[in-house]
Amino acid sequence: MVIARRRTKYSKLQYQARARVAKALAHPSRLLILDAIADGEKCVCELTELVGADQSTVSKHLAILKQAGIIDDRKEGSKTFYRPRICCLQGLWECIESVLRENLKAQQKAIGQ
Amino acid sequence: MVIARRRTKYSKLQYQARARVAKALAHPSRLLILDAIADGEKCVCELTELVGADQSTVSKHLAILKQAGIIDDRKEGSKTFYRPRICCLQGLWECIESVLRENLKAQQKAIGQ
DNA sequence: CCGGTTCATGGTGGCGTGGCCATGCCGCCA
DNA sequence: TGGCGGCATGGCCACGCCACCATGAACCGG
Numbered sequence: 298m299v300i301a302r303r304r305t306k307y308s309k310l311q312y313q314a315r316a317r318v319a320k321a322l323a324h325p326s327r328l329l330i331l332d333a334i335a336d337g338e339k340c341v342c343e344l345t346e347l348v349g350a351d352q353s354t355v356s357k358h359l360a361i362l363k364q365a366g367i368i369d370d371r372k373e374g375s376k377t378f379y380r381p382r383i384c385c386l387q388g389l390w391e392c393i394e395s396v397l398r399e400n401l402k403a404q405q406k407a408i409g410q
Numbered sequence: 411m412v413i414a415r416r417r418t419k420y421s422k423l424q425y426q427a428r429a430r431v432a433k434a435l436a437h438p439s440r441l442l443i444l445d446a447i448a449d450g451e452k453c454v455c456e457l458t459e460l461v462g463a464d465q466s467t468v469s470k471h472l473a474i475l476k477q478a479g480i481i482d483d484r485k486e487g488s489k490t491f492y493r494p495r496i497c498c499l500q501g502l503w504e505c506i507e508s509v510l511r512e513n514l515k516a517q518q519k520a521i522g523q
Numbered sequence: 524c525c526g527g528t529t530c531a532t533g534g535t536g537g538c539g540t541g542g543c544c545a546t547g548c549c550g551c552c553a
Numbered sequence: 554t555g556g557c558g559g560c561a562t563g564g565c566c567a568c569g570c571c572a573c574c575a576t577g578a579a580c581c582g583g
Contacts, residue, residue: 305460306445312438318506319441323433324541325425332419341560347418351543356561358541366513375550375559383509388501393431396496400479437571454530464573469531471571488529488580 321365322389326350327358330379331367331386338371338380434478435502439463440471443492444480444499451484451493 322328326348333339333347345355359379362368369382435441439461446452446460458468472492475481482495 305442307442309438309442312441312445314510315441315503315506316436316438318509319432320436323429323436325422325429328425328428328432329418329420329422332425352560354542366509366516377560383505383512386505389505390428392496392499392502392505393428396431396479397427399496403479465530466532467572490530
């Protein structure tokens, strides 16, 4: 019996699972929300004001982040507080920032040339 | 003159720039491609076979990654080789993986309960 | 020069995403 | 208990994404 040699490091399903998480991060308002709750939970009304969109829109963004397992919520009275569920997002910021820095450098070089 | 207090850590434009990078990562085929070229450049025909989609589809995925500044290309004869432009993507994997691990743990706890 | 290979691009259709509005549910308080 | 504030959900619409097909440009080999 021959074991089929795996041509990719992971299965398609694993890449799909990762892409779901990445997709949840792929919106400026959701990144802003993550930044806002990085140093303490906030309720929906606070986040709505920060984002500057409709309350229902913000609520849906929060549902997406929660569905992806990136944030968690806690209900207290009539309010819902959201907080990050994973602390490692800092590493993600640095990665994206390094991409942006490299892009900027390349642009500057292209202009100067 | 009063300096307006910034309510968010960064400007909307900065979050948009970050979201563009995150969006480029938010597709399983693109993640597979990044993994495939992590240890050496590959041409489009190789990646097409790995992804298992149409050649034009793969070519568009590569254009998206290049546009985001995540990969770079090198033309040699009739072939085009792509390679990662940033080495720090490893940290990103670990972050996403930790989210997935936490999700799995939560699911197991929910089932066991 | 000609056929084949490699890759990029435009077109098109289906489907998901994201915005707002309206509405409903729930907890609080007078 | 009735009104109010906080939040989630469904409906709707516009837009964007992503798949494929077809085509064209560039290069190589004969």
